[in-house]
Amino acid sequence: MIIYKIQIKIFTFFIFNFVSYFTLQSQNNIDWKKAGNAPQSYNIGVCFDSLKNYNINYIKSIDNKIKGFGTLLQFMEAKNYYNKRIKLSANIKTKDVKGKCMMWLRVDSKLDRNYLAFDNMNDRPILGTTDWHKYEIVVNVSPDASDIYYGVLIEGEGEAFVDNLVFEIAEQNTNVTGIERTNKPLNLNFED
Numbered sequence: 001m002i003i004y005k006i007q008i009k010i011f012t013f014f015i016f017n018f019v020s021y022f023t024l025q026s027q028n029n030i031d032w033k034k035a036g037n038a039p040q041s042y043n044i045g046v047c048f049d050s051l052k053n054y055n056i057n058y059i060k061s062i063d064n065k066i067k068g069f070g071t072l073l074q075f076m077e078a079k080n081y082y083n084k085r086i087k088l089s090a091n092i093k094t095k096d097v098k099g100k101c102m103m104w105l106r107v108d109s110k111l112d113r114n115y116l117a118f119d120n121m122n123d124r125p126i127l128g129t130t131d132w133h134k135y136e137i138v139v140n141v142s143p144d145a146s147d148i149y150y151g152v153l154i155e156g157e158g159e160a161f162v163d164n165l166v167f168e169i170a171e172q173n174t175n176v177t178g179i180e181r182t183n184k185p186l187n188l189n190f191e192d
Contacts, residue, residue, distance in 0.1 A: 031074060032044060032057060032072050032073065032074055032151075033072075033073050033074065034059075034070060034071070034072065034073075035070070035071050035073055036068060036069045036070040036071045036153060037068040037069060038066055038067070038068030038069060038070055039070050039071075040063075041061055041062060041063040041066045041068065041070060042059055042060060042061055042062060042070030042154065043058075043059070043060050043062050044057070044058065044059045044060075044070075044072045045057070045058060046058070047161070049161075049163075052163070056161050056162060056163040057072060057152075057161070057162045057163075058072075058159060058160065058161050058162065059071070059072040059152060059153070059154055059159070059160050059162075060158075060159040060160075061154060061156070061157040061158055061159070063157075064157065065157075066099075066156050066157055068155070069099075069153050069154060069155040069156075070153065070154055071104070071151045071152065071153035071154075072151045072152050072153070072160075072162065073149060073150065073151030074149075074150060074151060075147050075148060075149040075150070076147065076148055077146070077147060077148075078107060078108075078141050078145035078146060078147055078148050081141040081145075081148065081169075082141060082142070082143040082145065083141070083142075083143060084140075084141055084169050084170075085138060085139070085140050085141075085169070085170040085171070085172055085174060085176070086138070086139060086140075086141055086148075086167060086168070086169060086170060087136055087137065087138045087166075087167070087168050087169075087170040087174065088103070088105050088136070088137045088138075088150055088165070088166070088167055089134055089135065089136045089137075089164075089165070089166050089168075090103055090134070090135055090152070090162055090163065090164060090165040090166070091132050091133065091134050091135075091162070091163045091164045092126060092130075092132070092133060092135055092152060092160055092161065092162055092163075093130060093131055093132045093133070093160070093161040093163075094126050094127075094128065094129060094130045094158060094159065094160050094161075095129050095158060095159040095160075095161075096128070096129055096157065096158050096159065097126065097127060097128055097129070097154060097156070097157070097158030097159070097160070098156045098157040098158055099154065099155035099156025099157070099158070100122075100125035100126070100127065100154070100155045100156070101125065101126040101127075101152065101153070101154050101155075101158060101160045102120050102121040102122060102125050102126065102152070102153055102155070103120075103121055103135050103137060103150075103151070103152050104118075104119065104120035104121065104137070104150065104151060104152070104153060105117075105118070105119055105137045105139055105148065105149070105150040105178070106118045106120075106148070106149045106150070107139060107140075107141055107142070107145045107147075107148050108145065108146050108147045108148075108149065109142075109144055109145065109146060109181075110144060110145065110146035111144055114181060115181060116141075116142045116144060116145055116180065116181050117139035117140055117141070117142075117176075117178055117179070117180045117181070118139070118178050118179055118180075119137045119138075119139060119177050119178025119179070120153070120178075121135065121137070126160070132163070134164075136177070137150075137177050137178060138170050138174050138175065138176050138177045138178075139176055139177070139178045139180070140176060140180060150165075
């Protein structure tokens with residue numbers, strides 16, 4: 001596998017007001033996949049963060065005026081999380097995001113081709129250039145679930161650096177952040 005290294009200076013004025021260096025590698029981390037409706041317009045890979053002294057993942061646009069999105073993603077079987085509320089958290093840093101950057105999580109049904117739970121942070125996207133910040137998504141996993149898909153996407157141009165992704169079982173009193181598919185109408189009289 002050929003690895004191309006590029007030195008990039010990223011100016012971080014938000015907290016420390018210093019310059020950090022990332023070595024980008026155009027190789028794909030075999031555990032992470034690239035997808036979306038415009039995946040050819042993005043690179044994904046691993047870069048070394050000299051400030052943290054370890055590797056982090058990235059997704060970066062390589063085209064201008066992208067009409068669509070690219071995502072860095074993984075998926076797994078849902079069976080270990082049946083009847084549980086799960087929380088996905090990650091630290092994300094962005095650079096020059098012209099559209100939106102969003103962490104996302106989707107729980108798919110084994111009964112049909114629909115989702116059972118979904119949150120793509122569309123109501124709270126990451127915009128522009130940001131320093132490291134922790135983001136969280138909380139959803140329920142039904143026993144009717146087949147798989148859990150998750151990742152970070154960029155809509156349009158920009159870069160996102162991703163670190164410290166964590167899956168954990170959330171307390172039942174933790175608020176769900178996404179939407180869930182139901183099998184019956186809810187609150188039709190608007191009183192609940």
